[in-house]
Amino acid sequence: ALLALCTAAATQIQCKDVVAAAFGVVSSNRGSRCHRSFSVQCKKFHHTSNDEFANEVRTFLTESKVQWRNFISHDLKLLGADDRTILAVGTESTDHVDASTSQPFAFSIHLCPAPNSSTTLLNEEAVALYAWRNAHLTNAFAAKNHTIVHLHEDVWNRSPDIVQSRLRSKCGFHNKRIYARQTVVKRIPKSEYHPFLDKNHLWGATGAKYAYGLYTKEESKLVAVATFSNKRKIKRGSTDFHSYELLRFCTEMDCTVVGGLSKLNTAFVKEIARTKIEDCEGTGIDIVTSIDRDFGTNSWPNFEVMDVMNPLPMFVGSDGIRRHAVGVGLTPLDNGDDVVKSMSTSMLLRVGLPLQLTNELEAYTAHNEAGSSCWDVANKYGFRPVFDAGVERLMLIVDEGSGNNLKPENLWHASTPKFVTDHYSPNSGIEEMIDCVRRTKDVGF
Numbered sequence: 471a472l473l474a475l476c477t478a479a480a481t482q483i484q485c486k487d488v489v490a491a492a493f494g495v496v497s498s499n500r501g502s503r504c505h506r507s508f509s510v511q512c513k514k515f516h517h518t519s520n521d522e523f524a525n526e527v528r529t530f531l532t533e534s535k536v537q538w539r540n541f542i543s544h545d546l547k548l549l550g551a552d553d554r555t556i557l558a559v560g561t562e563s564t565d566h567v568d569a570s571t572s573q574p575f576a577f578s579i580h581l582c583p584a585p586n587s588s589t590t591l592l593n594e595e596a597v598a599l600y601a602w603r604n605a606h607l608t609n610a611f612a613a614k615n616h617t618i619v620h621l622h623e624d625v626w627n628r629s630p631d632i633v634q635s636r637l638r639s640k641c642g643f644h645n646k647r648i649y650a651r652q653t654v655v656k657r658i659p660k661s662e663y664h665p666f667l668d669k670n671h672l673w674g675a676t677g678a679k680y681a682y683g684l685y686t687k688e689e690s691k692l693v694a695v696a697t698f699s700n701k702r703k704i705k706r707g708s709t710d711f712h713s714y715e716l717l718r719f720c721t722e723m724d725c726t727v728v729g730g731l732s733k734l735n736t737a738f739v740k741e742i743a744r745t746k747i748e749d750c751e752g753t754g755i756d757i758v759t760s761i762d763r764d765f766g767t768n769s770w771p772n773f774e775v776m777d778v779m780n781p782l783p784m785f786v787g788s789d790g791i792r793r794h795a796v797g798v799g800l801t802p803l804d805n806g807d808d809v810v811k812s813m814s815t816s817m818l819l820r821v822g823l824p825l826q827l828t829n830e831l832e833a834y835t836a837h838n839e840a841g842s843s844c845w846d847v848a849n850k851y852g853f854r855p856v857f858d859a860g861v862e863r864l865m866l867i868v869d870e871g872s873g874n875n876l877k878p879e880n881l882w883h884a885s886t887p888k889f890v891t892d893h894y895s896p897n898s899g900i901e902e903m904i905d906c907v908r909r910t911k912d913v914g915f
Contacts (some may be wrong), residue, residue, distance in 0.1 A: 501632045523583050523623045527545050530634055533558065536641050541573070555581040556618075559641060576641050576768070577617040580607060584623040585591070585854035594843045597855060598910040601781045608763050617766040620859050623794045625672070625764075629815065632672050635723040636765065646722075648693060650729035653684040655737040663695050667816075668697075671720040673762070674816035680741070682728060682734045694721040696734035706881040709754050709871040714742065716759035718786070732771055739868050754871030758889065763859040773864040776882040777891055780911060781860050783903045785853035787822060793853065794825045795900045796893050804826070805852050814822050828853045831899025842844040844899040844906075857907075863889060 531538045539558045560575035582604070590665070604668065606621045611618040619640070626633050638644070658681050666683070669674035678697035685692055699715040719734070721727050721822045742755065758776075761768060768775050787805040794800055798821030803810070810818065827848060834844050845855060867878050878883065892908065895901045 471556075477776050482913045487491060509841060518626075521624065524581050524711065526580065526583060527621065527626070527889060528557070531557070531637075534634075534638055534641075534643065536560075536643065537575075538579075541687040552834060553853070557581070558780070559637070578611065579637070580618055580620045582620055582622045582856070584627045584790060585856065590656040590823050594845065594906045595910065596905045597843075597845050601783065601855070601857040601907045604764070604857060605781050608767065608859040612767045619766060622792075622856060624786050624790055624856070627790060628792075628818065629672055631636055631723060632670065636672070638724065639726060640766075646693075646726070648686065648725065648730075650684065650727060650728045650733040652688075652725065653693065653733070654690075655682055655684055655731070655733055657681065657741070658683040658692075658695070662692065663697055664816075665722065666692055666695050666699070666722075668716050668814055670723050672765075673718075673719055674814070674819045680714075680738060682737050684730055684734065692722070693725055694727045694730040695719070696731065696735065696738070698738055706754065706756075707884045708878045710887075711750070711754040711756055711871065711880075711881075712742070712750070713756050713758060714738075716757050719759075721734055723739040735866070743869075746890070752872035753869075757866045757868060759864050759890040761862050761864060763862055768862055768864055770864060773839060773866045775862050776865045776879060777889070779865040780862045780865070780892060780904075780907055781857040782893055783900075784856050784858070785848055785858050788852040791818070791821065792856065793821055795823055795897075795903070797822070798893050823848070823853060824851065827853065828897055828900070834902065836900035844902045847899065855903075863891075 471542060500837075508907070528540075529537065533571040537560055557579045558579055559579055571830045595724070607618055608620070618638070621633070621639070644650075660681070662683060663678070663681040666673045676697070679700040680698040681694050683692045684694040696719040697717045699717055701712040701714055704711045704713045718737075719731055721730060738757075751833075759770075759773065761770070763778070783795055787793060787811070789806045791803070791810060793803060797820070800820055801817070802823065802825045803821040813821075823831075830847055831844060834847060848855070865878055865882055867881070874881070882889075893904050895904060
C-alpha cells in the first residue's frame with residue numbers, strides 16, 4: 471500500500487514495488503474526461519478537491535496527445551489525502567510499466583489544489599504532518615527510480631506555459647531537439663540572460679557573476695542559459711576549495727538541448743580555471759546547486775546529492791498568489807493588491823507576507839491564546855500553507871585539489887563554512903512554523 475511505502479521511505483525501510491502498490495485502483499483513459507474525483511475527511515486537516523484545476527490538467531494532457539490514467543486508491547484515505555489525485559502519464563515508448571495494467575508510463579503527476587476557505591487548521595501537528603506528505607511520496611517513488619511531479623495549482627496558474635513545457639519534456643515531446651554540438655557557447659550579459667530566464671525558468675531570473683548561453687550555429691538563436699555565482703572560499707576536509715553555485719539553468723520552452731548543461735558547465739570551468747593564480751596551486755574547485763523536488767529528484771549529469779532540506783512553509787492568499795515566509799529581499803504583498811499586475815515573473819516570485827501579518831507573527835508566543843497556533847494567525851489574514859517536497863543540495867567536484875582523498879559526501883560534511891542545511895527565520899512566529907515541520911520529520915502517517 472502507498473501508506474506502507476511512504477512510512478518506509480520516512481524510516482528508511484526497504485520499499486516494496488512502488489508502481490504496483492501506489493496504483494492499486496485504475497481508471498483507464500486515452501483522452502476522455504475524468505471518471506470520478508474524491509474528497510475524504512482527513513483526521514485534522516480538511517481540503518476540498520478542486521475539480522476545475524484537475525480537469526484543466528487532464529485537458530492539457532489530452533490536447534497534447536499525452537496518454538494519462540487516473541489512479542484512485544482507497545489507501546490514500548489513510549494518508550489524509552482528500553485533495554490527492556495522482557495521474558500516471560506516459561507514452562507507448564515509455565520504459566516503466568504499471569504492474570496493475572501492464573501499461574507504460576513515464577512519470578506521475580500529483581495534483582495539489584490551492585487551499586481555500588474551507589481549509590481548517592486545528593493544530594500544529596496536523597499541519598506539520600500535511601507538510602511532509604509530498605516529501606514522503608517523492609522519497610517512496612525515488613526509491614524505485616520513478617518520478618512524481620507535485621503540481622501546485624498556484625504554480626500552474628502563474629506560469630502555465632513553462633509548466634506545460636516541462637511536462638511535455640518529461641514525456642519526450644519536444645517541438646525542437648538540438649544537440650550541444652550544433653550550438654556555440656558564449657558568455658552573455660545580464661541584458662540577455664535575465665529576460666531569457668524570466669521567460670523560460672519556472673523560478674524566474676536572479677543576479678549572477680557569470681552567465682553563459684548556447685546559440686544555434688545556423689540561426690544564432692539563444693536556446694539555453696546557465697548562470698553562476700562568484701567564488702566562495704571553503705575548506706573541505708584539509709583542502710582549500712573555490713566553490714561556485716550554479717544559480718539557474720534552463721532551455722527555451724519546448725526545446726531540448728542534449729548535452730547542453732554539460733557544455734555550459736565546461737565553458738564555465740575553463741574560464742574559472744584560467745583565473746586561478748599561482749598561489750592557488752592545489753586548490754580544489756566545485757560547483758554546488760539546488761533543485762526543486764516538486765519536479766523530481768536529481769537527474770543532472772555528474773552532480774551528486776549531498777543533502778535534502780525539509781519542506782518549506784509558504785502561503786497562498788485568497789488571490790491565489792504564493793507568498794514566501796523565508797528568504798532575503800522579499801517584498802510584502804497584501805491580499806488582492808493590484809500592484810501584482812505590473813510585476814515581472816522574477817518580482818512575483820519574491821513576494822512575502824504582508825507586514826501586518828509578519829508583525830503579528832513576530833509577537834506570537836505558543837501560549838498567547840488557548841488553542842491558537844501560528845497557522846491560525848496566518849489563516850485569519852486569508853493565507854493558507856502550501857509545502858514543497860524539499861530541496862536537494864547537489865555538488866560536482868571539478869578539481870579535487872591536492873592531498874584530498876575524501877569522497878564528495880565526506881568533503882561536504884567536513885566543510886567550513888557549511889551550507890545552510892535547514893530553514894531559519896528571525897521572525898519568532900515563522901520560526902515556530904519551521905520548527906513545527908522539523909519536529910515531525912520522522913513521524914509516520
